[in-house]
Amino acid sequence: MATCDFCGTSILFGGVREGDLRFCNQKCAANLPLLRASRAVPDEAVDQHAGLIHQGPCPKCGGPGPVDVHTSHRVYSALVFTSWSSHPEVCCVSCARKKYLKHGATSLILGWWGFPWGLIMTPVQVLRNLGGLVGIGGPARDVPSDKLKQMARTSLGARRRAQIEAGGLPTSWEAEED
Numbered sequence: 344m345a346t347c348d349f350c351g352t353s354i355l356f357g358g359v360r361e362g363d364l365r366f367c368n369q370k371c372a373a374n375l376p377l378l379r380a381s382r383a384v385p386d387e388a389v390d391q392h393a394g395l396i397h398q399g400p401c402p403k404c405g406g407p408g409p410v411d412v413h414t415s416h417r418v419y420s421a422l423v424f425t426s427w428s429s430h431p432e433v434c435c436v437s438c439a440r441k442k443y444l445k446h447g448a449t450s451l452i453l454g455w456w457g458f459p460w461g462l463i464m465t466p467v468q469v470l471r472n473l474g475g476l477v478g479i480g481g482p483a484r485d486v487p488s489d490k491l492k493q494m495a496r497t498s499l500g501a502r503r504r505a506q507i508e509a510g511g512l513p514t515s516w517e518a519e520e521d
């Protein structure tokens with residue numbers, strides 16, 4: 344299955360293409376320059392940064408880790424209109440469970456009322472949240488997931504870009520950009 348090159352969410356239907364890259368929506372596609380910069384960040388720096396986030400406190404509740412990327416899914420409909428979305432968030436397992444429950448319940452109540460996508464996407468999104476709730480398809484607890492590493496890479500890329508734009512740091516990573 345195709346995944347979004349920015350947030351790592353699996354793309355079931357649709358998505359946005361930018362050259363050889365795929366994004367789940369326009370919001371993710373807008374991060375193309377950032378993605379290019381972050382791809383130039385060395386792997387060791389990414390692993391180190393991801394490890395710190397993983398073992399650190401939950402950015403949402405301040406509780407103990409492991410912290411990782413948990414993606415919940417939502418759908419809502421109104422007559423012929425149906426909208427579905429995925430919501431990746433860096434947080435601890437207990438915050439993630441609350442979000443799976445919330446988005447699962449919202450989808451179950453608001454998802455069905457559009458034809459045909461409401462009928463198709465509601466079971467999909469509800470099952471995805473249910474899977475997340477019981478730990479299927481979610482991140483492993485002992486090591487940072489690839490999604491977390493990707494986020495760590497993006498944040499290092501953004502920081503690096505900002506530093507270079509602000510004060511002209513050595514552009515050794517940038518030199519590796521395509």
Ligand SMILES: [Zn+2]
Nearest residue numbers: 347350367371
């Ligand atoms: Zn995305």
Ligand SMILES: [Zn+2]
Nearest residue numbers: 401404435438
């Ligand atoms: Zn938390």
